[in-house]
Amino acid sequence: MEYVLADHQYGKAETRLVRIYRDTARHQIRDLNVSTCLRGNFADAYLYGDQAKVLPTDSQKNTAYAFALEHGVTDIETYALALAKHFADDIEPVHAARVEVDEYAWDRVQVAAGDHPHAFVRGSQEVRTATATAEGRGREQRVWILSGLQDLVLLKSTGSEFAGFLQDRYTTLAETHDRVLATSLTARWRHKRTDADWNAINASIRQVLIEQFATVHSLALQQTLWQMGKAVLAAHADIAEIRLSAPNKHHFLVDLSPFGLDNRGEVFHADDRPYGLIQCAVERDDAPPAGPVWDSPNLFAG
């Protein structure tokens, strides 16, 4: 019997990089968190401590910074793809590279004269994400791009029901036909294309998601997610698939009757934990294969 080195990968996580465009007096800013992850022929490093094929994670960090200057960051998809292709093309032991980029939003400060040219205020806590994966090199190379968002916190104060559910021995929940529905959405969508106006496409998809959440009368968070996903595919022919993960952030109606008060959907306790967690993938029936893009980057389930 032998022990086998199975899956393995390594990289540099969470390089916090800010790119300023200052070619004109009206500056622009891209505020990123970049993680690179390489797969390939690194067994000797594990088995024998031999680093000859290991590009230091410090070099990967340097590359992220250098590419931000040389290639710029017009959008995080293009930037992530350039990095992923570079590692797969130029670092011989690398078989596949995965680059994940989070972007934090900044709004331009408004002053009396209008937009300020070089002052910014952090926008929403929502994070825009992109993942580029490149496998192989040169003409054999295949690439995939995911875009996404996380911590998009949505709430509707009516238009949500939950009733007619399965009951078992442990069921005590009352049915409701009017509840608060709130979530902190994480979404990832897989593009068919590898070159596009990513900023415009993603802004449009975000708006579709929000509008569906708002306007679909919800019989369950499951149904809301399906409608959100389907609407994205319907509006964007170049999206192969979308995956949605939505905690059900419970808002419990507070019983004020002991104080002689009638609380008709007006005062809620926003609970921290536990929360429901509803997830689904919606895809076209003719979607191209996803390759490795949905593999967990942590080797773990969880």
Add this chain to the structure above:
Amino acid sequence: MEYVLADHQYGKAETRLVRIYRDTARHQIRDLNVSTCLRGNFADAYLYGDQAKVLPTDSQKNTAYAFALEHGVTDIETYALALAKHFADDIEPVHAARVEVDEYAWDRVQVAAGDHPHAFVRGSQEVRTATATAEGRGREQRVWILSGLQDLVLLKSTGSEFAGFLQDRYTTLAETHDRVLATSLTARWRHKRTDADWNAINASIRQVLIEQFATVHSLALQQTLWQMGKAVLAAHADIAEIRLSAPNKHHFLVDLSPFGLDNRGEVFHADDRPYGLIQCAVERDDAPPAGPVWDSPNLFAG
């Protein structure tokens, strides 16, 4: 020699309360984190475990919920003041009550038809704060109101210097006449009034702070803070004092010269720790006494 029970206080911290206004189809939402803190004649609880004068923190929580229904939450200052006055007036052993409220921002979802009537998206991570303190009861009662904000993250990509500083044996920092200046501002301002259009005043003060940050050419974060504080007092005759605490969130220019690249203020590393921490209070020379409002609510320095 004797042991003395000196300062003591107790309360309910972080009651997460959401108030929905649904009187018309166009709902409104107030999303709060409420903390109550009582001071008074509670020595017997400490010395003898006698709870006869101790209103349970659970009752304080209930009161926060009930007041949100009965009194509503048109703004957090009025709501906090109502709660503080109630505890000081109606609970006999209470000598002083302090109520702190954080508010989380929600924006209305935009759909094709305009504002959605009952769907919301979380806005900035910035938090609005109010603190109301009531001492004594009835006609002897005195009250103070602080408003504020925290996690207002600001950045300017030029218009900031740091030079001419004191040098000692341990100084290696280079002078700079063009740097990124970024902070996550916490501010608290003390009102002279106890009744006002709090929403309007606070929105105006926030805008003054942001505009000053943007437009003052910064020779140091200290000078920027002073200008921000002074401008608030100049614009609002009813503000007695403002206190500002500003971490200097360092953005270090990345040296790309080893790679033959000239990084002229375009690529930065956003560092997590350590950070400078600059703080000041700006007040009118005729400001009325602050009473207990700046005392630490934790009994601690730190």
Add this chain to the structure above:
Amino acid sequence: MEYVLADHQYGKAETRLVRIYRDTARHQIRDLNVSTCLRGNFADAYLYGDQAKVLPTDSQKNTAYAFALEHGVTDIETYALALAKHFADDIEPVHAARVEVDEYAWDRVQVAAGDHPHAFVRGSQEVRTATATAEGRGREQRVWILSGLQDLVLLKSTGSEFAGFLQDRYTTLAETHDRVLATSLTARWRHKRTDADWNAINASIRQVLIEQFATVHSLALQQTLWQMGKAVLAAHADIAEIRLSAPNKHHFLVDLSPFGLDNRGEVFHADDRPYGLIQCAVERDDAPPAGPVWDSPNLFAG
């Protein structure tokens, strides 16, 4: 062209449950965070909002509490397996259930007389984890058990090198033959067995991991991880596979030469971000199939 509901699952996340054993005066405590996740025939909930086959997440939470009383929590593996089997066996639309449990450590308070019978102090921040998955029901049912730990923070102040690595255009890192090596280990191991003395096995594996980290002279974190994983398999014939994920928490030697000081490995800056991230799986060549256990529970890569 059609839209397809592909992967989907739902459950209750992060039920914070404390089980006290008080059968004798010497109490015992189990402090858990329980997450349940069900897969099965739930398409109607997504497509039509029909909940007839959906067991509410609230009922799942209730089940977690009830099982903690009825079945007890002698160890988290047995408890998780009981829950997973219940959902798969007894809830008709469920095809597979996955139950993840985190456990927080408590030590018994030491007083002059020895162990205190009912007072406890939180131990290390380290978390013990278990995941049980059950597919199918009755005699067709298959089950898998993972155990693990996370946030096991380890540091060695010498006995670690990093040299002989691949160099590219972006490499500036200096080789070192004596550095601080620190990590916050996450590990998951897959058992062949579904019934065992889990507490003893896991304590033993944890000790093997720590000892290997301490005693292997490290030529790279990769090599250290491989040795750790291999040693676990060598010591425990019933472990099919182990996966390790290790951030390289960088400790940078501070340059004190400007102050005339010679810092020979004595003063370090502990950096927050970025960090290297090294991961690997070590398995027996005759390991039974892993089934779904390593699938991401979030449907996402990331």
Add this chain to the structure above:
Amino acid sequence: MEYVLADHQYGKAETRLVRIYRDTARHQIRDLNVSTCLRGNFADAYLYGDQAKVLPTDSQKNTAYAFALEHGVTDIETYALALAKHFADDIEPVHAARVEVDEYAWDRVQVAAGDHPHAFVRGSQEVRTATATAEGRGREQRVWILSGLQDLVLLKSTGSEFAGFLQDRYTTLAETHDRVLATSLTARWRHKRTDADWNAINASIRQVLIEQFATVHSLALQQTLWQMGKAVLAAHADIAEIRLSAPNKHHFLVDLSPFGLDNRGEVFHADDRPYGLIQCAVERDDAPPAGPVWDSPNLFAG
């Protein structure tokens, strides 16, 4: 009317510093988070942007590192005091310096042969703290030292009551004579001395706190805190005062009666928020004046 610069201070927060002692093969480790804060004649920096009297926070960070080498870190009190005295003595515009140090615990790894000489595992999440304040310079200088701890998480599974409390209109809480009592203690104690065996004293005080929590039959968290504080003063004549802040981390008994189960203090829900927050100071009646040590380091109440 004029605007006045009132309180102001600045410093470097959260310098993450690790000091390794490697004089013998048996290494020792001190893992610190250091924050320095200076008060003095810095008005020109605020009013005019003139930095001539401002020692950069970067220099303060360098000083923290250099002192860790030159003066060492045998305990955090001595190290903090050396830094505070240096800033007050040697930097002319400084009137007072406050240095806060957090220390993270590491245990020595145990291997078959016993203690490992240079491998460590992070201990409890509990943090040890010290604050040194120096005012004035040379023979006029006065100093104060606080020691403390935070995140000491304690739980007792019986021996705790809460009954006989004040009831008002909003009280619904039931009395109980047997509950789980849990807290995450923060404590700070003020020394009379400025030179002592700090490691031994603090370890002893910590043990007194824990033993009192365990052995006092609790009629309320207030009474437990008073007993804890009083016992520290009784055991340590050189402690002038101790302040305690204790969230009441609620553990709610889960009602399992709908499932035909009788939950007699065995299964609890550990709630996140809200929590009670109980605070007190216990001092000797002949305690020397506290000077500025309890002033909030943030200029804020909260």
